[in-house]
Amino acid sequence: MDKFIISGPCKIKGQVIVSGSKNASLPILASSILFDKPVEIKNLPDVKDIDTMLNLLRSLGLNIKKNKKKKSVIITKSKKINTIASYSLVKTMRAGILVLGPMLAKYKKAITSLPGGCLIGARPVNYHLKSLKKLGMKYYIKKGYIYANVKNNLTGAEIKFPKISVGATENLIIASCLAVGRTILKNCAIEPEIKDLTNFLTKAGAKIKWTGKRRVQIDGVKSLNEISYNVMGDRIECGTFCVAATLTAGDLNIKGFNPKLIRTELNMLRKIGARIITKKNQIFIKGTKNLKNLKNVITKEYPAFPTDLQAQFMVLLCKANGRSSIKENIFENRFMHVAELRRLGAKITIKKNIAIIEGKTKFEGAELMSSDLRASVALVLAAIVAKGKSKINRIYHLDRGYEQLENKLKKIGVKIKRTSK
Numbered sequence: 001m002d003k004f005i006i007s008g009p010c011k012i013k014g015q016v017i018v019s020g021s022k023n024a025s026l027p028i029l030a031s032s033i034l035f036d037k038p039v040e041i042k043n044l045p046d047v048k049d050i051d052t053m054l055n056l057l058r059s060l061g062l063n064i065k066k067n068k069k070k071k072s073v074i075i076t077k078s079k080k081i082n083t084i085a086s087y088s089l090v091k092t093m094r095a096g097i098l099v100l101g102p103m104l105a106k107y108k109k110a111i112t113s114l115p116g117g118c119l120i121g122a123r124p125v126n127y128h129l130k131s132l133k134k135l136g137m138k139y140y141i142k143k144g145y146i147y148a149n150v151k152n153n154l155t156g157a158e159i160k161f162p163k164i165s166v167g168a169t170e171n172l173i174i175a176s177c178l179a180v181g182r183t184i185l186k187n188c189a190i191e192p193e194i195k196d197l198t199n200f201l202t203k204a205g206a207k208i209k210w211t212g213k214r215r216v217q218i219d220g221v222k223s224l225n226e227i228s229y230n231v232m233g234d235r236i237e238c239g240t241f242c243v244a245a246t247l248t249a250g251d252l253n254i255k256g257f258n259p260k261l262i263r264t265e266l267n268m269l270r271k272i273g274a275r276i277i278t279k280k281n282q283i284f285i286k287g288t289k290n291l292k293n294l295k296n297v298i299t300k301e302y303p304a305f306p307t308d309l310q311a312q313f314m315v316l317l318c319k320a321n322g323r324s325s326i327k328e329n330i331f332e333n334r335f336m337h338v339a340e341l342r343r344l345g346a347k348i349t350i351k352k353n354i355a356i357i358e359g360k361t362k363f364e365g366a367e368l369m370s371s372d373l374r375a376s377v378a379l380v381l382a383a384i385v386a387k388g389k390s391k392i393n394r395i396y397h398l399d400r401g402y403e404q405l406e407n408k409l410k411k412i413g414v415k416i417k418r419t420s421k
């Protein structure tokens with residue numbers, strides 16, 4: 001199993017280019033099931049979760065022509081379609097559930113493995129199922145699989161999600177594109193990745209209209225057109241690099257991401273002490289040694305502060321000049337990184353879903369264990385500012401969602417090495 005060896009402390013300086021967004025690519029790839037015509041998707045990140053989704057699509061009978069150099073794929077329909085999404089593929093990546101909606105819309109049936117929980121929480125799919133039921137899906141669950149079908153076609157309906165869910169919003173938007181009649185979805189998630197999905201589908205001929213902040217209206221069409229689409233940049237990767245620059249009193253130019261989409265995070269970083277200049281698709285960020293604490297940080301749905309940056313900001317606040325607190329509002333068990341950060345010297349206490357972070361931590365290198373994708377990158381950040389050598393085990397978690405992380409970090413001044421020993 002690969003590990004990272006990081007020798008700190010390092011200062012980050014230079015330029016980095018943000019890769020394509022994993023979380024935008026996954027639903028866009030899943031929606032290729034809706035098409036009879038070829039779909040070209042560009043700017044895909046070269047990460048494990050994308051490979052898993054491509055393997056899942058292959059297993060369903062789609063042809064995938066990959067162009068690694070161009071970071072693009074062309075997806076075409078084969079004659080032999082399979083409607084079973086197997087456990088072996090869905091268990092490693094919860095976004096596998098996103099094939100359920102499009103399979104029902106296109107093939108009227110699907111057998112999809114239940115994704116199961118993961119370290120950050122139980123992560124049920126009840127909102128996906130309840131709302132697809134409103135479009136006409138019938139289903140039962142047996143031996144860990146959802147057996148779903150629809151009699152004729154999915155039929156448009158008015159649905160209000162009981163709670164905001166990124167995945168359920170995506171599944172329903174995708175399915176509704178080929179449903180008969182109008183679907184109105186209320187209380188939708190509005191993460192930029194969802195807007196990227198609706199931009200993609202609209203460009204392919206879907207009739208989608210955002211008619212309120214969290215309300216979208218979809219008029220079903222019979223088929224979608226051939227399309228070539230460039231996926232947006234990765235919001236969380238961009239935010240992670242912003243934290244890295246601030247944390248190391250560094251000086252970084254981040255390219256390939258629209259700064260307007262991370263306004264909340266940039267304003268928080270400014271309060272902590274970063275100096276930031278934004279241009280179209282560029283961020284210039286400088287850190288400082290005197291970082292200020294932040295009280296009452298809360299993770300919430302977009303446009304508020306994202307849970308996917310909680311662990312990274314926690315590392316930053318460990319170095320602030322006072323006590324900070326972060327409340328995790330989205331996932332029930334997303335403080336897995338805390339025990340590992342303590343091994344580097346952090347003083348963090350957890351009370352239910354609130355972490356109290358003491359400032360002025362002097363991190364010292366240690367051997368660490370990754371637990372999930374974002375927790376792992378937080379450990380990398382802490383190791384970058386820690387004195388001495390750190391070894392981070394199980395970085396396969398990181399490989400799920402960060403493209404070429406060690407190469408990008410090396411180029412901006414981090415002493416980092418991948419090893420399998």
Ligand code: UD1
Nearest residue numbers: 023095123124125126127128164165166167168308330331
């Ligand atoms: C997506 C992101 C993930 C991010 C999360 C929250 C992808 C591939 N993943 O995950 O990186 O951390 O949004 O921004 O885009 N819930 C239910 N029932 C459901 C669905 C969700 O109870 O049917 C709960 C979840 O357990 C969680 C909350 O709702 O507590 C939000 O989850 P959701 O927005 O659906 O997250 P994902 O789409 O899984």
